[in-house]
Amino acid sequence: MHTTALPYRIGEPDVECRYPVIIGADQVIGKAFRWHRDWLVDTSEGEHNLRRPPKGTKGIDMAAAYLAEEYAAGRVKAVPLDQVLAEAPKQLYGPVPLLHPRMPATARNIAGAHVAFAGLADHRWRAVHSGFPGSDNAWFLLCELCGWSGVRYWSHHRGRNGNPPSAYRHDGGCIGEEKVRELITAYQQ
Numbered sequence: 001m002h003t004t005a006l007p008y009r010i011g012e013p014d015v016e017c018r019y020p021v022i023i024g025a026d027q028v029i030g031k032a033f034r035w036h037r038d039w040l041v042d043t044s045e046g047e048h049n050l051r052r053p054p055k056g057t058k059g060i061d062m063a064a065a066y067l068a069e070e071y072a073a074g075r076v077k078a079v080p081l082d083q084v085l086a087e088a089p090k091q092l093y094g095p096v097p098l099l100h101p102r103m104p105a106t107a108r109n110i111a112g113a114h115v116a117f118a119g120l121a122d123h124r125w126r127a128v129h130s131g132f133p134g135s136d137n138a139w140f141l142l143c144e145l146c147g148w149s150g151v152r153y154w155s156h157h158r159g160r161n162g163n164p165p166s167a168y169r170h171d172g173g174c175i176g177e178e179k180v181r182e183l184i185t186a187y188q189q
């Protein structure tokens with residue numbers, strides 16, 4: 001297994017599914033996030049696309065190593081984690097746009113978004129920050145059954161071969177698979 005000795009850690013993602021990369025006790029040297037196959041970083045100097053990670057390397061590790069190098073070279077500034085959290089975009093509970101701002105409004109994307117939103121409603125999930133970002137892309141969702149929220153992927157939620165998705169909704173247990181099956185009609189057909 002590839003290991004790295006760089007002294008950073010990855011914090012909890014914000015509602016935009018961006019992971020803070022932290023050095024020392026609490027210094028954030030940038031945020032890393034995925035957009036489809038690319039990994040990007042957001043730093044004191046703005047946004048930078050690192051493209052796809054090399055085979056066998058996790059994108060988040062590639063992004064964090066890049067940030068650590070940039071920081072060591074004095075090219076990006078660190079910000080205390082408290083400040084990053086205070087300035088983070090807040091979780092919203094109102095309606096969100098159909099498409100993520102980075103998603104082009106093509107007929108295919110619009111159709112995919114309608115399918116995804118209908119599926120979220122059927123399965124009691126809510127997009128609380130952004131519109132549909134694509135099937136295999138990180139999407140910050142709220143579980144309406146228990147109030148959990150976090151990063152999900154629509155491709156994991158749509159089920160396969162006409163079957164509903166797993167009743168195991170997310171880490172932490174939710175309300176239990178039996179109750180999930182009781183509350184969601186897709187499991188009763």
Ligand SMILES: [Zn+2]
Nearest residue numbers: 143146148174
């Ligand atoms: Zn839940």
